[in-house]
Amino acid sequence: MPIPKAELHLHIEGTLEPELAFALAARNGVELPYADTEELRKAYLFDDLQTFLNLYYGLMAVLRTEADFEELADAYLARAAAQGVRHAEIFFDPQAHVVRGVPIGTVIEGLSRALERSQERHGVSTRLIMCFLRDQSAESALETLEAAKPYLDRIIGVGLDSAEVGHPPVKFREVYEAAAALGLRLVAHAGEEGPPAYITEALDVLRVERIDHGLRCMEDPELVERLARDRVPLTLCPLSNVRLRAIDVLEEHPLARMLDAGLMCTVNSDDPAYFGGYVDDTFHAVREALGIDHERLRTLARNSFEASFLDRDAADEALRAKYLAEVEAYSFD
Ligand SMILES: [Zn+2]
Numbered sequence: 001m002p003i004p005k006a007e008l009h010l011h012i013e014g015t016l017e018p019e020l021a022f023a024l025a026a027r028n029g030v031e032l033p034y035a036d037t038e039e040l041r042k043a044y045l046f047d048d049l050q051t052f053l054n055l056y057y058g059l060m061a062v063l064r065t066e067a068d069f070e071e072l073a074d075a076y077l078a079r080a081a082a083q084g085v086r087h088a089e090i091f092f093d094p095q096a097h098v099v100r101g102v103p104i105g106t107v108i109e110g111l112s113r114a115l116e117r118s119q120e121r122h123g124v125s126t127r128l129i130m131c132f133l134r135d136q137s138a139e140s141a142l143e144t145l146e147a148a149k150p151y152l153d154r155i156i157g158v159g160l161d162s163a164e165v166g167h168p169p170v171k172f173r174e175v176y177e178a179a180a181a182l183g184l185r186l187v188a189h190a191g192e193e194g195p196p197a198y199i200t201e202a203l204d205v206l207r208v209e210r211i212d213h214g215l216r217c218m219e220d221p222e223l224v225e226r227l228a229r230d231r232v233p234l235t236l237c238p239l240s241n242v243r244l245r246a247i248d249v250l251e252e253h254p255l256a257r258m259l260d261a262g263l264m265c266t267v268n269s270d271d272p273a274y275f276g277g278y279v280d281d282t283f284h285a286v287r288e289a290l291g292i293d294h295e296r297l298r299t300l301a302r303n304s305f306e307a308s309f310l311d312r313d314a315a316d317e318a319l320r321a322k323y324l325a326e327v328e329a330y331s332f333d
Pocket of ligand 1: 009011161189212270
């Protein structure tokens with residue numbers, strides 16, 4: 001059994017495996033430009049960002065109904081449970097669906113159905129985080145937040161994702177202020193392909209609690225010091241960094257150096273159907289490639305629960321304490 005862990009950086013759209021893509025395409029009468037799952041699986045072996053984005057957004061065409069989103073999330077949660085995930089804070093991209101004519105309510109209701117059953121069915125507690133696409137306008141993000149208002153009881157926070165360079169955090173100051181005023185928790189992708197200054201801006205201007213990715217902080221020693229001192233969680237995704245060429249090979253990933261620097265790192269899978277592994281696969285990969293030993297894997301698991309949003313009430317705190325006890329009691333042999 002893999003070590004218990006929380007997954008804090010996971011895009012539900014990035015869990016669409018070829019088999020489910022074909023099943024949903026057949027159900028919805030959507031034609032895919034691939035002969036079969038075999039050919040589609042080969043297309044998943046892209047090696048640059050644009051090819052990935054074309055495939056990623058192209059395949060979303062198969063997601064149309066509440067049942068589709070429910071099935072997608074349920075399939076992820078089953079896989080996650082098998083990888084030792086006990087708690088998942090799941091991203092979704094409403095703008096990518098609304099633009100295709102799928103209402104935000106369909107997306108949220110469908111995902112929620114799977115999430116509400118998850119504890120009982122898979123033993124995985126869940127939260128939902130709504131992301132804004134940063135390459136879309138600030139107005140579009142504000143409209144998305146407005147459209148989500150009837151569903152805020154299902155959403156714990158907001159995030160910011162998609163192509164980073166040229167879209168600094170400050171562009172979304174207003175929508176983050178509005179989200180905070182609604183009681184939503186705040187996270188943002190920063191310092192993946194964008195510069196360390198985007199991380200500082202996400203902290204100071206957007207006032208986020210966690211940085212998604214953030215590996216480029218290593219280029220700015222003062223920022224590293226600040227992140228370590230304030231214990232700002234970083235949700236790293238090492239396999240994603242290799243596939244999207246943020247780094248050349250896993251052996252060059254800064255994770256070990258980041259842990260040495262006292263940063264509060266977590267390890268996550270990002271878009272696991274596309275990046276060659278789910279979260280425990282990632283734990284194994286960093287162990288092999290970077291020599292991350294068992295006690296540091298335990299630290300990563302502990303960090304994942306400590307960085308989670310399981311802190312709103314006594315029930316949350318009790319659940320988190322239970323998970324942390326499982327981490328401490330875990331034996332690697
Ligand atoms: Zn991501």
